[in-house]
Amino acid sequence: xRRDPNSRTSGAVPxxxxxxxxxxxxxxxxxxxxxxxxxxxxxxxxSFGCARMTIGRALGALADQRLVTRRRRAGTVVNTPRPQxxxxxxxxxxxxxxxxxxxxxxxxxxxxxxxxxxxDVAALxxxxxxPVLALTGLxxxxxxxxxxxxxxxxxxxxxxxRAERFAGISxxxxxxxxxxWTEAEHRIAALNADAAVARYLAIRRGTACLxxxxxxxxxxxRITHVRLIYPCDQHRLVARFRYRPI
Amino acid sequence: xRRDPNSRTSGAVPxxxxxxxxxxxxxxxxxxxxxxxxxxxxxxxxSFGCARMTIGRALGALADQRLVTRRRRAGTVVNTPRPQxxxxxxxxxxxxxxxxxxxxxxxxxxxxxxxxxxxDVAALxxxxxxPVLALTGLxxxxxxxxxxxxxxxxxxxxxxxRAERFAGISxxxxxxxxxxWTEAEHRIAALNADAAVARYLAIRRGTACLxxxxxxxxxxxRITHVRLIYPCDQHRLVARFRYRPI
DNA sequence: AAGTGGTCTAGACCACAAA
DNA sequence: TTGTGGTCTAGACCACTTG
Numbered sequence: 001x002r003r004d005p006n007s008r009t010s011g012a013v014p015x016x017x018x019x020x021x022x023x024x025x026x027x028x029x030x031x032x033x034x035x036x037x038x039x040x041x042x043x044x045x046x047s048f049g050c051a052r053m054t055i056g057r058a059l060g061a062l063a064d065q066r067l068v069t070r071r072r073r074a075g076t077v078v079n080t081p082r083p084q085x086x087x088x089x090x091x092x093x094x095x096x097x098x099x100x101x102x103x104x105x106x107x108x109x110x111x112x113x114x115x116x117x118x119x120d121v122a123a124l125x126x127x128x129x130x131p132v133l134a135l136t137g138l139x140x141x142x143x144x145x146x147x148x149x150x151x152x153x154x155x156x157x158x159x160x161x162r163a164e165r166f167a168g169i170s171x172x173x174x175x176x177x178x179x180x181w182t183e184a185e186h187r188i189a190a191l192n193a194d195a196a197v198a199r200y201l202a203i204r205r206g207t208a209c210l211x212x213x214x215x216x217x218x219x220x221x222r223i224t225h226v227r228l229i230y231p232c233d234q235h236r237l238v239a240r241f242r243y244r245p246i
Numbered sequence: 247x248r249r250d251p252n253s254r255t256s257g258a259v260p261x262x263x264x265x266x267x268x269x270x271x272x273x274x275x276x277x278x279x280x281x282x283x284x285x286x287x288x289x290x291x292x293s294f295g296c297a298r299m300t301i302g303r304a305l306g307a308l309a310d311q312r313l314v315t316r317r318r319r320a321g322t323v324v325n326t327p328r329p330q331x332x333x334x335x336x337x338x339x340x341x342x343x344x345x346x347x348x349x350x351x352x353x354x355x356x357x358x359x360x361x362x363x364x365x366d367v368a369a370l371x372x373x374x375x376x377p378v379l380a381l382t383g384l385x386x387x388x389x390x391x392x393x394x395x396x397x398x399x400x401x402x403x404x405x406x407x408r409a410e411r412f413a414g415i416s417x418x419x420x421x422x423x424x425x426x427w428t429e430a431e432h433r434i435a436a437l438n439a440d441a442a443v444a445r446y447l448a449i450r451r452g453t454a455c456l457x458x459x460x461x462x463x464x465x466x467x468r469i470t471h472v473r474l475i476y477p478c479d480q481h482r483l484v485a486r487f488r489y490r491p492i
Numbered sequence: 493a494a495g496t497g498g499t500c501t502a503g504a505c506c507a508c509a510a511a
Numbered sequence: 512t513t514g515t516g517g518t519c520t521a522g523a524c525c526a527c528t529t530g
Contacts, residue, residue, distance in 0.1 A: 014498075016500090053501075070515090070516065073509040073511090076516080086334045186484065187482050190456040190476075191454050210436040237434040239431070239434070262518080296519080298520095318495085318498075322497080
């Protein structure tokens with residue numbers, strides 16, 4: 001079963017990908033409905049004329065994409081349709097605006113160091129009394145308010161933030177450069193602008209705003225909590241489902 | 247270099263995972279900073295005392311997670327910190343509520359078949375004149391309005407929807423059971439409830455609402471477009487960054 | 493030109509779970 | 512008990528890309 005080197009032209013797709021696509025077509029086109037059991041790796045290796053490991057790679061890719069479930073002895077079975085899972089990329093605001101060719105600036109509105117109070121404890125999930133830095137600022141796009149930012153930084157995790165004035169650089173970007181975060185959680189909601197938010201964002205009171213809360217960890221240590229408030233007419237998030245690269 | 251069967255106890259992590267973890271630690275703890283080039287697969291195979299393919303699997307997992315970039319001849323290089331990418335799971339509303347133990351019902355508010363007009367073309371991205379089914383309905387949680395749904399279904403892609411009355415089943419669930427979609431795109435935004443939305447959802451006019459628009463494809467064919475409108479106090483989305491399973 | 497990763501083979505042993 | 516997938520080996524040839 002030695003492979004014929006001429007069976008693939010230069011740059012052609014690898015064999016395991018061809019097999020993956022072939023099997024995938026059978027599933028998504030309904031030829032193999034949910035619950036159907038695929039032939040075993042050995043059988044597929046025989047029918048495709050390749051080594052078992054090549055089949056294993058193709059089937060592993062199908063399993064990665066949740067198209068099938070694989071269990072020893074039970075075999076490989078077609079899944080019922082997956083839950084809707086999308087990949088949401090939430091970028092640094094500055095990067096986002098610069099990518100659109102819009103002038104960006106960050107304007108600091110407030111900066112306080114304190115020991116964590118009850119609200120800080122709830123937001124950042126750290127013990128009461130931990131030193132935190134509370135920042136408020138405005139992201140400006142083309143000179144106009146784009147988003148309001150309320151941020152807490154855990155000074156125990158990022159002591160060097162105590163001395164930083166964040167002049168000309170947004171806290172988000174400053175942190176991103178220094179702290180390699182390993183985990184993040186986003187909460188997305190809508191709210192009506194109150195008087196203060198409306199004033200900062202130069203919108204009418206009551207205007208619907210999209211809020212994004214982000215918690216960031218480095219391993220198990222909490223780094224920062226931030227809430228970004230966007231006027232409804234200036235922002236939307238796009239999340240696209242995508243297959244994991246195989 | 248035959249493998250010692252006693253080197254792994256039953257159920258232990260596989261060798262490639264151990265190696266993956268070992269290399270990952272060096273990266274996330276800063277021992278191998280961004281730009282650092284890892285030893286070649288051959289060298290690593292020698293130092294870990296395993297076959298090159300096992301190393302390749304571990305390095306492949308690091309690349310999947312964007313911790314490293316791999317290129318022929320150039321080698322495997324540590325990446326600079328990744329963009330903020332989160333996985334957002336948007337479930338079927340019914341499944342979501344049932345998981346929380348809340349009684350669920352779907353109430354149809356309108357149902358029309360027509361040939362795609364300009365608005366339909368914009369929403370669904372199909373040629374004008376294509377037959378579409380336009381549905382409006384309310385998702386009820388514990389008997390109270392939970393979300394308002396406006397949906398378009400491409401009847402060319404799902405002809406059997408023409409005869410379906412959607413009594414007792416939401417269109418989303420009905421579709422999910424029949425059509426194995428392959429791609430989806432979500433757009434998330436905020437809006438102020440207008441008079442009609444406020445009436446259906448039993449909220450005050452102007453209340454901020456979270457809207458989720460979803461477009462669904464099967465391969466290149468457009469299946470459906472749906473807009474869900476949630477009152478701000480009843481819904482939020484959570485997206486969590488996570489490493490891809492390896 | 494040479495070294496790197498990408499892919500593949502033809503075996504092998506084992507863990508696991510279903511029959 | 513037995514068939515399945517999970518993992519691994521020790522090679523091999525090749526594509527790519529950089530020096």
